[in-house]
Amino acid sequence: MPVSGEVYRHIGRSAAGAVSIVTAFDGASDRVVGLTVSSFVTLSFDPPLVMFAIQHDASCYPALTTSEAFGVSLLTVHQTEIARRFATKGVDKNANTRFDRGQVLRVPLIADALVQVECRTHEIFASGDHAIVVGLVEAARPREGEPLLYFARKFGSFVPLPES
Numbered sequence: 001m002p003v004s005g006e007v008y009r010h011i012g013r014s015a016a017g018a019v020s021i022v023t024a025f026d027g028a029s030d031r032v033v034g035l036t037v038s039s040f041v042t043l044s045f046d047p048p049l050v051m052f053a054i055q056h057d058a059s060c061y062p063a064l065t066t067s068e069a070f071g072v073s074l075l076t077v078h079q080t081e082i083a084r085r086f087a088t089k090g091v092d093k094n095a096n097t098r099f100d101r102g103q104v105l106r107v108p109l110i111a112d113a114l115v116q117v118e119c120r121t122h123e124i125f126a127s128g129d130h131a132i133v134v135g136l137v138e139a140a141r142p143r144e145g146e147p148l149l150y151f152a153r154k155f156g157s158f159v160p161l162p163e164s
């Protein structure tokens with residue numbers, strides 16, 4: 001028997017994770033579309049695959065699930081404003097956002113992100129009310145910095161435990 005919505009939401013709140021922005025060009029308008037995700041993970045070393053989950057009712061769902069390529073930008077602790085903007089429906093995500101263009105796939109990427117990843121869309125699986133999008137990593141640009149994390153509906157930073 002499935003758990004209640006309340007229990008399920010508690011599971012979600014308890015799963016701390018890194019915050020990333022997934023972006024692509026909307027083929028129709030040529031504008032950048034994207035969303036904030038905490039579901040981004042590395043999947044396979046050989047070949048180098050990554051994945052994220054996207055809800056069916058995201059307005060960027062059609063563009064992101066038909067695009068041949070997408071960008072993933074892992075955010076730094078200084079980029080909470082961008083995380084909020086890309087998690088808000090109906091706002092203009094192109095306004096006040098500085099983008100870079102990927103050097104290999106030309107996908108849009110968030111400027112100054114901790115890591116910028118250029119992915120070719122590899123496979124898409126339907127799963128419940130989400131789709132799982134798997135990307136083949138064609139290029140990546142890491143920088144020094146601190147990751148932005150999300151836990152219990154709050155943004156935060158990583159604090160290592162003292163060495164024991």
Ligand SMILES: Cc1cc2nc3c(=O)[nH]c(=O)nc-3n(C[C@H](O)[C@H](O)[C@H](O)COP(=O)(O)O)c2cc1C
Nearest residue numbers: 035036037038039054055058059060087088089150
């Ligand atoms: C920290 C955080 C993590 C999120 N992770 C995901 C995710 O992994 N998948 C998803 O579909 N939505 C996720 N969301 C919600 C979307 O960012 C949000 O619904 C977004 O507005 C959807 O895009 P749209 O504006 O194009 O509809 C997350 C939101 C936050 C604040």
